Amino acid sequence: MTADERAQIRRLARDVAVEVYGPLAEEMDRERLPISLDQRRRLGDLGFLGIAHPERYGGAGAPLAHALAVIEEFAKVCRPAAFQIFEANTGPAQVINHLGTEEQRERWLPGIVSGERTMAVAISEPDAGSAATDMRTAAKPVDDGFILNGGKRWISNGGEADQYLVYCRLSDAPGSKGIGALLVESDMAGVGFGAPERLMGFRGIPSADVLFDNVVVPKENLVVPAGDFGKLFGIFSIERLGNSTMSLAIAQEALDRSVRYVQEREQFGKPLVEFQSVQVTLADMVLQVEAARLLLDRAAEGAGTGLPNPLHVSLAKCTANETAKRVTDLAMQLHGGNGYTEEYGIERLHRDAHGWAIAGGTPAMQRIRIVSELLGRKFDQRK
Numbered sequence: 074m075t076a077d078e079r080a081q082i083r084r085l086a087r088d089v090a091v092e093v094y095g096p097l098a099e100e101m102d103r104e105r106l107p108i109s110l111d112q113r114r115r116l117g118d119l120g121f122l123g124i125a126h127p128e129r130y131g132g133a134g135a136p137l138a139h140a141l142a143v144i145e146e147f148a149k150v151c152r153p154a155a156f157q158i159f160e161a162n163t164g165p166a167q168v169i170n171h172l173g174t175e176e177q178r179e180r181w182l183p184g185i186v187s188g189e190r191t192m193a194v195a196i197s198e199p200d201a202g203s204a205a206t207d208m209r210t211a212a213k214p215v216d217d218g219f220i221l222n223g224g225k226r227w228i229s230n231g232g233e234a235d236q237y238l239v240y241c242r243l244s245d246a247p248g249s250k251g252i253g254a255l256l257v258e259s260d261m262a263g264v265g266f267g268a269p270e271r272l273m274g275f276r277g278i279p280s281a282d283v284l285f286d287n288v289v290v291p292k293e294n295l296v297v298p299a300g301d302f303g304k305l306f307g308i309f310s311i312e313r314l315g316n317s318t319m320s321l322a323i324a325q326e327a328l329d330r331s332v333r334y335v336q337e338r339e340q341f342g343k344p345l346v347e348f349q350s351v352q353v354t355l356a357d358m359v360l361q362v363e364a365a366r367l368l369l370d371r372a373a374e375g376a377g378t379g380l381p382n383p384l385h386v387s388l389a390k391c392t393a394n395e396t397a398k399r400v401t402d403l404a405m406q407l408h409g410g411n412g413y414t415e416e417y418g419i420e421r422l423h424r425d426a427h428g429w430a431i432a433g434g435t436p437a438m439q440r441i442r443i444v445s446e447l448l449g450r451k452f453d454q455r456k
């Protein structure tokens with residue numbers, strides 16, 4: 074795909090998002106409703122769920138940057154719909170794409186690309202968040218597969234997804250060395266879900282604990298064996314770019330709405346934009362959004378159809394996450410009382426901004442990765 078084609082797909086995404094999904098966004102948030110199967114299939118029919126997947130599984134085989142452009146346009150107006158595009162293109166399906174066997178790719182990717190099925194990623198546990206390698210969920214090898222026990226927390230699409238890529242202990246080796254990943258179907262015996270979480274934002278994106286009680290997982294569902302945790306987290310960089318894009322979209326939307334508002338709203342007999350402190354606030358918002366966009370573009374361009382540079386990813390994620398929180402806060406300030414109402418949607422942007430900054434590794438953890446990449450050494454958080 075060329076740059077022209079990317080601009081074209083961005084325009085198409087913008088039109089569909091605004092016309093079809095935008096009008097549903099407020100209700101999804103208010104009622105905590107995810108998008109329906111039909112609405113997801115429609116995203117598949119339009120080709121949005123397979124942009125960054127190979128053509129032989131129904132995808133477009135396009136660079137990651139194309140998928141990110143579509144995610145951005147959707148995330149500006151309807152984050153529950155954008156989440157589906159994010160998860161399909163940059164989520165656990167990329168682990169299948171990059172690390173799965175040919176048989177696994179053929180088995181699982183077409184369903185995700187068409188929107189028929191969704192796959193969530195299950196890493197975090199009640200006592201293993203930032204310290205993901207403290208996870209205890211474990212799969213015991215048996216003759217023809219594994220017996221999986223444990224539980225995961227904060228799983229986006231938990232209870233809603235058909236499949237879960239479960240990071241778990243596959244051997245007795247300590248820390249990251251014993252961790253790999255299994256594909257678990259939601260209807261396997263022994264898979265259960267906690268009550269839906271009532272999150273501050275992310276309200277059209279279900280979240281729940283995912284629990285495993287002696288789940289028999291066939292050996293064909295082993296995606297990443299113990300010892301390949303480094304590779305697994307290498308692929309997770311793609312998800313972090315998707316996450317950064319969600320944050321950038323939120324910030325851009327808050328900025329765009331503020332630009333319009335300060336020119337329309339009058340106080341003291343003139344538009345707000347005529348006041349110098351409003352100009353300075355707006356300039357601060359532009360500075361942050363543009364910086365986040367450039368860092369994200371660099372990381373995405375560098376990835377092509379492969380893996381991004383981890384330093385570039387952490388720089389982009391940290392900046393985009395923090396930009397989204399700050400810029401939505403400033404947008405609320407510029408909107409005055411209207412910004413604090415649900416009607417104007419600014420508070421929804423602000424609530425969602427906080428969620429994306431925690432998901433996928435907090436800005437504090439990204440900062441540690443930045444220094445680690447910069448100096449070419451690891452910092453053991455346990456010593």
Ligand SMILES: Cc1cc2nc3c(=O)[nH]c(=O)nc-3n(C[C@H](O)[C@H](O)[C@H](O)COP(=O)(O)OP(=O)(O)OC[C@H]3O[C@@H](n4cnc5c(N)ncnc54)[C@H](O)[C@@H]3O)c2cc1C
Nearest residue numbers: 194195196197202203227228229428431432433435437454
């Ligand atoms: C909206 C949302 C969606 C999510 N979706 C998923 C999902 O789909 N799948 C999944 O597996 N997980 C998901 N998560 C979980 C997410 O990955 C974790 O919440 C995140 O990694 C932080 O872990 P924690 O919540 O346990 O916080 P903690 O690790 O307890 O951190 C608390 C605070 O301490 C700081 N901190 C911790 N360790 C250090 C350190 N060494 N140095 C400096 N500061 C430190 C953190 O930065 C943070 O500010 C989601 C979370 C949210 C909020």
